[in-house]
Amino acid sequence: MTSLEAARELLREFPVADGHNDLPWALREQVRYDLDARDVATDQSAHLHTDIPRLRAGGVGAQYWSVYVRTDSPDPVAATLEQVDCVRQLLARYPEHLRPALTAADLEAARREGRIASLMGAEGGHSIANSLGTLRGLYGLGVRYLTLTHNDNVDWADSATDQPRAGGLTAFGREVVREMNRLGMLVDLSHVAATTMRDALDTSTAPVIFSHSSARAVCDHPRNVPDDVLERLPANGGIAMVTFVPKFVLQAAVDWTAAADENMRAHGFHHLDTTPEAMKVHRAFEERHPRPVATVSTVADHLDHMREAAGVDHLGIGGDYDGTAFTPDGLDDVSGYPNLVAELLDRGWSKADLAKLTWKNAVRVLDAAEDVARGLQATRPPSNATIESLDAPAG
Amino acid sequence: MADLQHDLRPIAAIDDLDDLAEPYPDERVTAAPSYEPVPDPDDAPLTRAHAILAAHPVADGYNGLPWALRRLSCYDLELGERTVETDVPRLRGGHVGALFWSLHLPEGFDGDRAVGATLEQLDRAVNIARTCDEGLRLTVTAGQVADARNRGRVAVLLGPAGAPALGDSLGILRQLHLLGLRALTLTGVSWASDAGLTRFGEEVVREMNRLGVIADLSGASEQTLRRVLSLSRAPVLCGRSAARALRPHPVNLSDDLLAELGAAKGLCLVPLSAEQTGPSVRDVADHLDHVRAVAGAQCVGLSGTYDSGSAHPQELVDASCYPRLIAELLRRGWEESDVALLTWGNMQRVLRGADFTARAVQQRREPSTATISELDA
Numbered sequence: 001m002t003s004l005e006a007a008r009e010l011l012r013e014f015p016v017a018d019g020h021n022d023l024p025w026a027l028r029e030q031v032r033y034d035l036d037a038r039d040v041a042t043d044q045s046a047h048l049h050t051d052i053p054r055l056r057a058g059g060v061g062a063q064y065w066s067v068y069v070r071t072d073s074p075d076p077v078a079a080t081l082e083q084v085d086c087v088r089q090l091l092a093r094y095p096e097h098l099r100p101a102l103t104a105a106d107l108e109a110a111r112r113e114g115r116i117a118s119l120m121g122a123e124g125g126h127s128i129a130n131s132l133g134t135l136r137g138l139y140g141l142g143v144r145y146l147t148l149t150h151n152d153n154v155d156w157a158d159s160a161t162d163q164p165r166a167g168g169l170t171a172f173g174r175e176v177v178r179e180m181n182r183l184g185m186l187v188d189l190s191h192v193a194a195t196t197m198r199d200a201l202d203t204s205t206a207p208v209i210f211s212h213s214s215a216r217a218v219c220d221h222p223r224n225v226p227d228d229v230l231e232r233l234p235a236n237g238g239i240a241m242v243t244f245v246p247k248f249v250l251q252a253a254v255d256w257t258a259a260a261d262e263n264m265r266a267h268g269f270h271h272l273d274t275t276p277e278a279m280k281v282h283r284a285f286e287e288r289h290p291r292p293v294a295t296v297s298t299v300a301d302h303l304d305h306m307r308e309a310a311g312v313d314h315l316g317i318g319g320d321y322d323g324t325a326f327t328p329d330g331l332d333d334v335s336g337y338p339n340l341v342a343e344l345l346d347r348g349w350s351k352a353d354l355a356k357l358t359w360k361n362a363v364r365v366l367d368a369a370e371d372v373a374r375g376l377q378a379t380r381p382p383s384n385a386t387i388e389s390l391d392a393p394a395g
Numbered sequence: 396m397a398d399l400q401h402d403l404r405p406i407a408a409i410d411d412l413d414d415l416a417e418p419y420p421d422e423r424v425t426a427a428p429s430y431e432p433v434p435d436p437d438d439a440p441l442t443r444a445h446a447i448l449a450a451h452p453v454a455d456g457y458n459g460l461p462w463a464l465r466r467l468s469c470y471d472l473e474l475g476e477r478t479v480e481t482d483v484p485r486l487r488g489g490h491v492g493a494l495f496w497s498l499h500l501p502e503g504f505d506g507d508r509a510v511g512a513t514l515e516q517l518d519r520a521v522n523i524a525r526t527c528d529e530g531l532r533l534t535v536t537a538g539q540v541a542d543a544r545n546r547g548r549v550a551v552l553l554g555p556a557g558a559p560a561l562g563d564s565l566g567i568l569r570q571l572h573l574l575g576l577r578a579l580t581l582t583g584v585s586w587a588s589d590a591g592l593t594r595f596g597e598e599v600v601r602e603m604n605r606l607g608v609i610a611d612l613s614g615a616s617e618q619t620l621r622r623v624l625s626l627s628r629a630p631v632l633c634g635r636s637a638a639r640a641l642r643p644h645p646v647n648l649s650d651d652l653l654a655e656l657g658a659a660k661g662l663c664l665v666p667l668s669a670e671q672t673g674p675s676v677r678d679v680a681d682h683l684d685h686v687r688a689v690a691g692a693q694c695v696g697l698s699g700t701y702d703s704g705s706a707h708p709q710e711l712v713d714a715s716c717y718p719r720l721i722a723e724l725l726r727r728g729w730e731e732s733d734v735a736l737l738t739w740g741n742m743q744r745v746l747r748g749a750d751f752t753a754r755a756v757q758q759r760r761e762p763s764t765a766t767i768s769e770l771d772a
Contacts, residue, residue, distance in 0.1 A: 032766065
């Protein structure tokens with residue numbers, strides 16, 4: 001049996017529970033939620049990284065669908081609700097493939113039924129507009145993790161890719177974490193500054209997750225997790241779900257991206273500008289400087305290191321499909337996970353360890369968060385704290 | 396089978412009852428009077444009012460308690476909370492069996508602030524109800540309302556919210572519905588204005604029908620009201636409207652509109668608000684008389700408007716005062732059947748109608764993906 005066959009067999013028993021997929025955002029941007037125009041029960045490889053046939057081929061058994069909205073959105077709360085609605089429409093449309101999931105028990109039920117457990121995660125504190133009531137509303141609608149920030153700071157937490165301001169979490173930020181613990185909503189530390197990661201680990205009584213982050217020691221990018229934080233995961237019980245995004249995982253791609261962004265700014269464009277004129281400048285740059293390509297092996301290097309730093313009980317996978325323009329060779333879309341598992345088998349990972357990586361750790365973390373929530377709900381009412389009351393400027 | 400037929404045979408003997416030699420003595424044939432006669436003529440209606448309300452409690456269409464409680468760090472609704480107009484003892488004293496908690500939207504809130512504020516209001520309402528689950532029970536369907544009543548709880552329904560809460564999005568409407576929203580006031584948005592409903596506004600009403608969210612048309616323009624009456628397949632509410640013929644308040648309804656509302660079997664909920672009805676319980680009764688006469692007994696109900704900032708008629712200062720109002724109606728000769736419709740029956744009809752319509756429409760219609768930009772461009 002080849003390692004790829006062995007990987008597929010393994011995934012049949014313990015499929016991938018992936019921490020982050022931006023299909024809802026892609027559907028919003030491409031077709032404004034017209035699900036007829038992107039029937040994901042059929043091949044959508046011309047438009048998307050994700051469709052049901054490829055999820056099946058990739059051995060995906062659970063997916064946190066990201067209900068991401070832009071940080072500069074004029075109406076982040078409203079847009080987040082629309083994203084939640086999108087996931088619900090997908091669930092209603094493909095019930096034979098997608099199973100609504102809110103709990104660890106739902107994940108296991110989906111695995112038994114052979115359906116893909118579908119959870120939701122909100123990507124960025126801007127989605128709650130500084131309101132614990134809104135946070136609870138999102139939980140009520142089924143959102144099971146909140147990434148504390150996206151690429152920009154929020155008023156109560158620093159992002160990895162913004163200028164330090166709060167120096168981690170503010171008092172209100174810590175209250176957000178506590179309220180998430182009370183609800184049973186996972187604290188997601190992808191995208192946040194290392195200071196925020198440490199503050200959240202100090203505050204959270206439930207396991208945290210990194211829904212899509214890799215190891216900073218392997219590739220020095222702020223989106224990745226530093227070793228001192230990885231080393232705290234065993235005590236916390238949480239997991240770091242390795243992401244595939246080339247510009248985070250491959251040093252050459254990090255450097256190339258920095259140079260490309262600099263080139264854009266030199267031509268007077270914002271580095272994320274995608275207007276035709278900006279794209280022309282970008283293509284010209286790419287012709288002169290070929291884009292470095294990450295591979296399955298690049299991602300496996302991260303997992304090897306993360307296993308050393310955090311331990312095999314504290315790993316997971318968060319591909320960030322449809323949330324990134326480029327993907328590694330061999331992990332081109334959601335059908336690629338078996339290639340990663342095969343690579344790890346070749347590197348000597350045991351089947352037991354791979355089952356933890358793909359499935360068991362993610363289920364355990366959600367289960368533990370539910371446990372913590374039950375305990376807290378017995379002793380603490382919902383928090384009515386406001387950012388004004390907790391983060392009032394000194395004096 | 397044979398046994399069954401054998402058992403059936405003796406039933407023929409029942410025919411023998413027709414041949415009873417003697418009729419029952421008079422006192423056993425005459426039905427007992429429904430209510431104890433009371434010698435004091437002023438007291439009798441109040442006693443009857445309590446008796447009728449015990450059987451047909453008040454379904455109160457508008458109560459602002461969640462917003463009124465927002466500034467109180469500590470309260471006890473089950474023991475009694477005198478800083479507000481509504482608590483469990485007074486709801487019980489007033490024979491309130493169900494009430495809508497309005498989701499107040501501060502003046503000028505729109506866009507994301509309106510959506511966020513409504514999520515917060517829903518959260519606050521749910522948490523308040525959960526802290527007094529001996530007295531209150533959150534409900535969504537007509538069946539749950541009846542169930543809450545059978546368990547001796549006051550049924551709480553969430554709504555109305557203001558239309559800006561939708562953020563001009565049907566997806567958001569669906570999420571608010573999932574969080575428990577049951578009524579939406581169709582004013583204050585571009586798609587339900589003085590000019591009436593836009594095409595997107597019509598799609599909102601269809602989606603509300605599909606979900607079972609009841610349209611509240613108090614304060615809506617005449618054009619909006621008329622269009623919704625003809626469009627909606629579920630009965631609608633005017634959640635806080637009295638008779639304009641008696642008092643020219645902008646939210647009160649003209650006789651024409653009352654008649655149209657009645658013809659569509661909608662429900663006009665007369666508010667216990669001095670500004671809209673007048674300062675005394677008799678003024679409120681005048682409005683109820685008038686609405687009943689114009690719209691019909693099946694189309695009139697009550698909105699306490701307690702804890703919503705409005706001043707109430709003197710004798711109706713809090714949620715415990717409904718028996719006084721019902722007593723006044725009895726003095727005016729209202730039949731028990733009409734009182735029962737006013738307090739409970741009509742609202743149950745509207746709730747059941749909304750549920751039934753939702754089930755029927757969901758068989759035929761997918762969730763609407765229409766957007767305001769594509770319909771109202």
